[in-house]
Amino acid sequence: MSEYQYYEFQTADRPLTEEEQEAVGALSSHIEVTPTQAIVTYSYGNFKHDPKEVLTDYFDAMIYLANWGSRELMFRFPKGLIALEQVRPYCLEDFVTFEAVGEHVVLDIRLDEEEGVDWLEGEGVLSSLLRLRGDILQGDYRVLYLAWLKAITLDDPEVVTADLEPPVPAGLQNLNSALGHFAQVFEIDSYLIEAATASSPELQERSQDALRQAIVRLPREICDDFLVRLAQGEPLLSVALNRELRTSIGSSPVQAMPRRTVAQLFGEAERLRTRARQRQAQEAEKGRIHGLQILAQNEARTWQEVEALIGKSQAKAYDEAVELLLKLQELAVFQGTQAAFQAQMAQLCDRYKSRRSLLERFRGAGLSRKDGTA
Numbered sequence: 447m448s449e450y451q452y453y454e455f456q457t458a459d460r461p462l463t464e465e466e467q468e469a470v471g472a473l474s475s476h477i478e479v480t481p482t483q484a485i486v487t488y489s490y491g492n493f494k495h496d497p498k499e500v501l502t503d504y505f506d507a508m509i510y511l512a513n514w515g516s517r518e519l520m521f522r523f524p525k526g527l528i529a530l531e532q533v534r535p536y537c538l539e540d541f542v543t544f545e546a547v548g549e550h551v552v553l554d555i556r557l558d559e560e561e562g563v564d565w566l567e568g569e570g571v572l573s574s575l576l577r578l579r580g581d582i583l584q585g586d587y588r589v590l591y592l593a594w595l596k597a598i599t600l601d602d603p604e605v606v607t608a609d610l611e612p613p614v615p616a617g618l619q620n621l622n623s624a625l626g627h628f629a630q631v632f633e634i635d636s637y638l639i640e641a642a643t644a645s646s647p648e649l650q651e652r653s654q655d656a657l658r659q660a661i662v663r664l665p666r667e668i669c670d671d672f673l674v675r676l677a678q679g680e681p682l683l684s685v686a687l688n689r690e691l692r693t694s695i696g697s698s699p700v701q702a703m704p705r706r707t708v709a710q711l712f713g714e715a716e717r718l719r720t721r722a723r724q725r726q727a728q729e730a731e732k733g734r735i736h737g738l739q740i741l742a743q744n745e746a747r748t749w750q751e752v753e754a755l756i757g758k759s760q761a762k763a764y765d766e767a768v769e770l771l772l773k774l775q776e777l778a779v780f781q782g783t784q785a786a787f788q789a790q791m792a793q794l795c796d797r798y799k800s801r802r803s804l805l806e807r808f809r810g811a812g813l814s815r816k817d818g819t820a
Contacts, residue, residue, distance in 0.1 A: 450513040452568030453486040453493055458506035458579060459681040466504055473500065487568070498554065502547045507579055509572040517632055518556040519572075521579040525551050527685050528583075535612035536590035541597035553582070555593045557600060557632050571631060577624040583685045588615045588625055595642060596634045598708050607709040611642075614705075617649030618642055637722070641714035645706065660691040738780045741773060748774060749790065756798060764804050768811050775813065 455470075461481035462470065471479045473495050477486045484505070486493055501508045501520050510518040528551045530544060537543055543554045578589045591612060598606050618639065621629065629639065661669075668690065675683055741748065748770055755767040771791070778787035795814050798804055808814040 449488065449490055450511075451486075451488040451492070452509075452511045453484075453497060454509050454568055454572045455484040455497075455501060455505040456507045456572055456576060457482045457504075458576060462504060470500070470504055485568075498547075498552060502550055502552060507572060507576055509568065509575065511566055511568045511571065515559045516556075517558070518554070519575060519628075519632075520555070521553045521582065523551045523553070523579070523583065524682060525549055527682060527689065529585075529689075532585075533582075533587065533590060536587060536594045538594055538597040538601065538606075541600065542590065542593045553590075555632075557593070557596050559600060559633065566631065571627075574627045575624055575631070577622070578628060580685075581624070583682065584688060586615065586617075587613075588618060588621070589628055591615050591618070591642070592625065592629055592634055592639070593632070595638055595711075596632050598711075599635065599638070607707065607712070609708050610705040611708065611711060612705075614642065614645040616647045618646035620649065635715060637715040637718045638711065640718050641711050644714070645704070657691060664690065735780075738777050741777050742781065745774070745777065752794075756794075756801075756804065759801070761803070764807050767804075768807050768813070771808075771813055772811060 462479075467479050467481060470484050471477060473484075474486050474493060476488060476491075477484055484500075497508055497510060497518075498520060501522050506522050508518075508520040510516065525546060528544070530546075530551065533544055533553075541555070541557060545552050545554065581589065591614065594612055598609070621639075628634075629636075672683065672687055672690075675686075680686075752767045752770050752774075755763040755770070775787055778784045791808075791813055795805060795808065805814065
């Protein structure tokens with residue numbers, strides 16, 4: 447299998463200038479650049495520049511995918527709009543980090559999994575995840591919790607099992623499309639997510655009345671400052687205003703709940719997985735019994751079908767006949783009529799004893815003994 451590496455960068459707050467586009471275009475002979483996007487794909491070779499530096503200099507979001515299992519998602523934020531004291535608990539060294547770089551803060555989610563990952567084409571992935579940057583700016587840290595949840599499955603179990611989980615954000619039981627796609631791209635265990643939701647409260651939308659009351663309480667000088675910045679076209683001003691209002695309203699992006707250990711989360715996920723397997727097994731058994739009950743109503747006709755298929759003297763027909771006989775054998779066990787089944791099989795073997803290939807199929811399927819009898 448050939449090598450596949452995919453880098454994509456996107457802007458969110460403003461497009462690139464013509465000078466910036468030229469600078470980005472000079473980074474690689476493999477790069478495709480527009481005012482809002484740059485894509486680099488390699489079948490052989492590597493990107494010669496640090497993706498984090500490219501992101502910090504020009505873009506707001508980046509994704510990196512490789513067919514050997516590497517997955518990396520980065521977002522750039524204006525430093526003043528990220529509450530580092532709130533997001534630090536979701537960090538896990540080498541997996542989920544926030545780093546201050548000049549006037550920005552960069553979130554780096556790198557979750558490398560070298561075995562058992564699905565092939566994933568990069569086109570369209572970053573666009574489906576870009577909303578998560580805005581969610582984080584608005585104080586929605588569900589993606590950070592999900593990233594931490596995946597990271598603990600990749601870290602050394604002996605190191606992390608006693609660790610406590612970070613604050614559990616509200617709304618984990620109702621993931622939006624971007625969060626769902628994030629969980630899919632990074633292959634997060636659905637049972638681990640389900641285990642985490644037990645401590646996740648419902649997501650509460652702020653009412654218009656609450657917003658109006660919070661705005662009324664803002665000091666006049668702060669209101670004037672926001673109006674001036676609005677007139678100047680400052681990007682992400684609504685994020686800054688909502689952060690100010692959240693402080694005024696007194697709401698928190700997370701609710702204080704008893705924190706569980708990683709071992710407890712793993713244990714609950716395994717219990718959920720076991721129960722799901724038991725339900726699937728029960729449903730499969732119900733389906734099997736229902737099928738046998740239907741077969742019992744058509745048992746005589748099925749024996750006739752077996753005879754008709756054998757009569758064709760064709761390899762494919764013989765195989766189909768064996769499949770039907772195995773179902774009839776299962777029905778005999780279900781009904782407790784094995785003796786009657788064996789008697790009919792003995793008659794078949796005697797009637798077609800000259801057809802060696804047919805008898806070999808019977809023996810191979812365990813329908814008759816070596817001597818050809820049932």
